Amino acid sequence: xKSKKPSIPYLGWMLVFxxxxxxxxxxxxxxxxxxxxxxxxxxxxxxxxxxFLYSLYVxxxxxxxxxxxxxxVSYSISRCSERKQSIIVMFLMVPMWMNFLLxxxxxxxxxxxxxxxxxxxxFFGIHLKLxxxxxxxxxxxxxxxxxxxxxxxxxxMSKIDDSLIEAAQDLGCSGVYVFRKVIFPLxxxxxxxxxxxxxxxxxxxxxxxxxxxGDQLMIGDVIERVFQFNHNTGSAIALVLMVVIxxxxxxxNRFGDKEAVGR
Amino acid sequence: MKKSVVSLKDINFKYSNEVILNNISxxxxxKEFITLLGPSGCGKTTTLRIIAGFETPQEGEVFFDGEKVNxxxxxxxxxxxxxxxxxxxxxxNVFDNVAFxxxxxxxxxxxxxxxVKKMLAxxxxxxxxxxxxxxxxxxxxxxxxxxxxxVCDPKLVLLDEPLGALDLKLRKDMQIELKQLQQxxxxxxxxxxxxxxEALTMSDRVVVMNxxxxxQIGTPExxxxxxxxxxxxxxxxxxxxxxxxxxRDKKVRILGVELDCVDKGxxxxxxxxxxxxPEDIEVVDPSxxxxxxxxxxxxxxxxxxxxxxxxxxxxxxxxxxxxxxxGEEIGMRVDPFNIHIMNKMxxxxxxxxxxxxxxxxxxxxxxxxxxxxxxVTIPDTYYEEGQKLRIVLPPDAxxxxxxxxxxxxxxxxxxxxxxxxxxxxxxxxxxxxxxMQSDIDEQVATYVSLGFDFSKATICExx
Numbered sequence: 001x002k003s004k005k006p007s008i009p010y011l012g013w014m015l016v017f018x019x020x021x022x023x024x025x026x027x028x029x030x031x032x033x034x035x036x037x038x039x040x041x042x043x044x045x046x047x048x049x050x051x052f053l054y055s056l057y058v059x060x061x062x063x064x065x066x067x068x069x070x071x072x073v074s075y076s077i078s079r080c081s082e083r084k085q086s087i088i089v090m091f092l093m094v095p096m097w098m099n100f101l102l103x104x105x106x107x108x109x110x111x112x113x114x115x116x117x118x119x120x121x122x123f124f125g126i127h128l129k130l131x132x133x134x135x136x137x138x139x140x141x142x143x144x145x146x147x148x149x150x151x152x153x154x155x156x157m158s159k160i161d162d163s164l165i166e167a168a169q170d171l172g173c174s175g176v177y178v179f180r181k182v183i184f185p186l187x188x189x190x191x192x193x194x195x196x197x198x199x200x201x202x203x204x205x206x207x208x209x210x211x212x213x214g215d216q217l218m219i220g221d222v223i224e225r226v227f228q229f230n231h232n233t234g235s236a237i238a239l240v241l242m243v244v245i246x247x248x249x250x251x252x253n254r255f256g257d258k259e260a261v262g263r
Numbered sequence: 264m265k266k267s268v269v270s271l272k273d274i275n276f277k278y279s280n281e282v283i284l285n286n287i288s289x290x291x292x293x294k295e296f297i298t299l300l301g302p303s304g305c306g307k308t309t310t311l312r313i314i315a316g317f318e319t320p321q322e323g324e325v326f327f328d329g330e331k332v333n334x335x336x337x338x339x340x341x342x343x344x345x346x347x348x349x350x351x352x353x354x355x356n357v358f359d360n361v362a363f364x365x366x367x368x369x370x371x372x373x374x375x376x377x378x379v380k381k382m383l384a385x386x387x388x389x390x391x392x393x394x395x396x397x398x399x400x401x402x403x404x405x406x407x408x409x410x411x412x413x414v415c416d417p418k419l420v421l422l423d424e425p426l427g428a429l430d431l432k433l434r435k436d437m438q439i440e441l442k443q444l445q446q447x448x449x450x451x452x453x454x455x456x457x458x459x460x461e462a463l464t465m466s467d468r469v470v471v472m473n474x475x476x477x478x479q480i481g482t483p484e485x486x487x488x489x490x491x492x493x494x495x496x497x498x499x500x501x502x503x504x505x506x507x508x509x510x511r512d513k514k515v516r517i518l519g520v521e522l523d524c525v526d527k528g529x530x531x532x533x534x535x536x537x538x539x540x541p542e543d544i545e546v547v548d549p550s551x552x553x554x555x556x557x558x559x560x561x562x563x564x565x566x567x568x569x570x571x572x573x574x575x576x577x578x579x580x581x582x583x584x585x586x587x588x589x590g591e592e593i594g595m596r597v598d599p600f601n602i603h604i605m606n607k608m609x610x611x612x613x614x615x616x617x618x619x620x621x622x623x624x625x626x627x628x629x630x631x632x633x634x635x636x637x638x639v640t641i642p643d644t645y646y647e648e649g650q651k652l653r654i655v656l657p658p659d660a661x662x663x664x665x666x667x668x669x670x671x672x673x674x675x676x677x678x679x680x681x682x683x684x685x686x687x688x689x690x691x692x693x694x695x696x697x698x699m700q701s702d703i704d705e706q707v708a709t710y711v712s713l714g715f716d717f718s719k720a721t722i723c724e725x726x
Contacts, residue, residue, distance in 0.1 A: 161348075166317055166346070166350065167346055167351075171338075171343065171363050171415060172364050173367060186353070
């Protein structure tokens, strides 16, 4: 039997930085400023339900766009030689070496009125409001989280053995069928982890909407603002968000189990 | 005349400038079990992949039933492959794996079910339909792969080292099962292996390949008893291969002894390779034999004893049911028809370089010439610049150098054959072939650097 001793520091870490904060959130969510038990915080949460739905909507659209963009990219990367693959993957990671805020701010500069994109479009006589709307938020989200879709997809696809593709061709599959019958089913685990890795942070992230969305806020921003004057309601919103995300994760795992891919 | 289902005509295949197949022509007949046999890197798998349609040869033609199919993609060929590592679909169960090809043909469901069931029964996997392929053992996965290929009712079944991953006992069983399966289903099997015993056990015909060319095609008996050259003799079974000189018809000299043989048609005093199978050597009293040696080693091998006998600096291998004592002197007799004479694969006995002096240094007493674009310096020798030279390097003047210090890099080892005293190695550089001797077993189909010992060379001026 393996010794459990090496895991003790990690357990300590989890206790201090995960369990205790979680319990604190729970405590605040069910109490008022005097410390007495109350459900009032959750009735306050209802005021923000439209922002909740909006956040989930943005997350869903961003995730779908990421998936559509990342799938063909990942597939073509996975068919390159190993050396090329690692170089391309490294280049995909390069933007992530920069600060998150800087990357969002870069989009503000690109999209702002009289910014480079706006100027160019105006030159062609197209007048559009590029910033301060849902579209801008989604652009920012896709940009931020696209690598989190590509990496798990690439990881799964690069493990698909060439001989499986050859076997499918050998048994009578043309190109389209090879994809439908072999490549797609085998890439489902990558889709599941990619969708999870993009959807969850997109739904809960903050600042992107503040920078790119104008007046439009997302639930992460709301939590940040509410926390500044009311810990209790803030904790309640955070708790509800956690439950929603947990529900989503359970749903995705179910989906994965049903497909029983790679198991 | 037998009907050929597949014909390969003058196939040339290159992979990034490296010649993999060099003018391969092969006819595969209906309902036969044919094996492509050769060491790794000989081009046997590439040949199979060309038949399957995964590779297209740069030159040459592939015919199926007389029809040219060079550009026909794999999914349109009536051929199915059993892959080396099975390549079963991990997301499908046994039934769906086997039914994969039938479903693509859009057969009715009931028919698919019936065919799959029947095929699973043939490969002894009845009742495994719902099992995940990952839960199966290697042998069972192997059977699923075979069932998946056979159920599509192809004209031709291609098998790429399908037993390579199985353990010895299972491999032996599967060899016999595969052969029986082939006879039962009356299909043409094209089998690829590097295992000579497997090839001899299963095949109707064996195609021995080496270095991108076909060395010999024949029945297992043919390739064993009448090997076409020293490579085939060495690769198939065990053999004593010696350098000999054909004195005249039916007379050969090896190790200074004249022996009778049955071969003729060679030139007078032509250097040849002489092959004698270890089981064809009869142990007799030293007084009754021309070849006399001392027993150095005796190993019990079950059916026979394997004896190593030293005779004139040369190691002989003898298989005999009677053991001799180590240290004992014995006579060796071979029937004339068991002495196989073959042309040497490398015709000249030495490496001859004809060149011009590129640069010479009187002070240091050196001469430099160009060899395939590289400067090679001969020490302790001085010739005028521009002087034409003939340099003769005997096999023992060539050696494999450590990385970076060789005089000629990227030389390909084409064959390594034990000649009783040392290995005879044939190598190929960009422009020519080389012959060398070595006591070390070098790995065939690898690249090495060559060095030359000019103190053993003969150098003379030519006009």
